[in-house]
Amino acid sequence: MAERITPRSTDHSQWYLDVIREAGLADYGPVRGTMVIRPYGYAIWERIQQGLDGMFKATGHQNAYFPMFIPMSFLEKEKQHVEGFAPELAVVTIGGGKTLEEPLVVRPTSETIINHMFSTWIQSYRDLPLLINQWCNVVRWELRTRPFLRTLEFLWQEGHTAHATAEEAQEETLRMLEVYRSFAHDEAAVPVVAGRKTEREKFAGADASYTIEALLGDGKALQSGTSHNLGQNFARAFHTQYLDTNNTLQHVWQTSWGLSTRFIGAIILTHGDDSGLRLPPRLAPIQVVIVPIYRDDAGKAAVMAAVDELRAALGTSVRLHVDDRDERPGFKFTEWEIKGVPLRIEIGPRDVEQGVVTVARRDDGSKTTVPRADLPGRIGALLDAVQDGLYAQASAFVADNTHAADDEASFTAALARGGFVRVLWAGGSEDEAAIQEAHGATIRCLPFEQPDAPGKCFYTGKETSTVALFARAY
């Protein structure tokens, strides 16, 4: 049997594409740079949606939906915004066979159209804060695409809020970044570094941008979720104003924050191995798969009786799938490993005879024997163990691939090893641009966790205590 998944060490990029294909996550669409998310991949997205949506609701947000078509003139109202997005806009110029009066932009993000509506909804300080989230698709005409990581169209959620004060907006910005951080950590078992973006890297139209940055298996960083403090930039452009308690007209203070199907790419690239996908149990569409093993009809009856009993005992406590297809066991083992199912339970004649089941863990490949009657009581702990195992492996990887540098020579050396490079930083945007030109690396963020150990900037030599994380990025 030919190997269907290229080993990571041979060609990491090819490995990534092989896993997506073999695990049935996605297919290429007929148009360059587009992707079809297949049911198994979409099920992961649904898990992500469910988890995040609950967290948004718990923090007081409501879902709504805004149109995909945005008048071109809206984009042009905020200078930084249009400059940032102009190169990657898809624009509709014909509708119903007629050239349109005004071209329509297919939303690359919805700040403008949402402000247009907010400006009509918000009159008074009593209307604030306004906390809205939208689940939708957006389009950015990228040149270089990769499934999940960068496609012309992708799915995401975008939160948009309006507040009475700058302080409230800043609190909201950081609150939602923390939602992303804890989601990545607790649900996806993806370790991330939370921090602030530099001026150069921030969102077009924001006062400040914050990010969670993951470090993926090939040593490159991935911006996995972002939260922006928009200040009053869009409020001024769209006259989004309210009357305060002194009957004075004020511009609102705003935030926006987003997490996309790119996050599925982060999961694949954080946890995957040469056998395929490895999914964190909390996000896995199928947490446990049962593979019955038998030789003949009589054996099958005995095994399936045990399977049915176990299925009934587990009930709805886990997302369970029984693979009763007419295929050989080895085939099924391999297939479910490719799909990254956290736990596989094998039940064969020997297990039935001894009243046990064989449990295989996807995080470490181990196989153990568990009395069948004990399994329902232990399944939760087993899933937690896989979740923890994946997180431990991922965070050890980040630790092993984060290096400090204190001058350009050690910076170059650290970058060559891949991963995050921690430096003291006092440079400006021009310095950052020069470093990107020379080394292909950018500042991923200025981490919130700052050790407060003053020293010299590795690049400019100026005194500073600011730590920056550099990396090559997707």
Added chain:
RNA sequence: CGGGGCGUGGCGCAGUCCGGUAGCGCGCAGCGUUUGGGACGCUGAGGCCGGAGGUUCGAAUCCUCUCGCCCCGACCA
């Protein structure tokens, strides 16, 4: 936008240099044997060779034009 690769049954490819009845593996369907780490046998279905022109008695193959996709690099969630 630069560099490279590729378009031939559902998928992966050979055939193209050197024109002559379109082939292989996987997958798929049926039957049988199998089943504790990607099984095997037999039978079968399925392709106007990306598209358009041209050369030729004859084009997957040669010529011209064109469309598309993938990978790598610069820009980007």
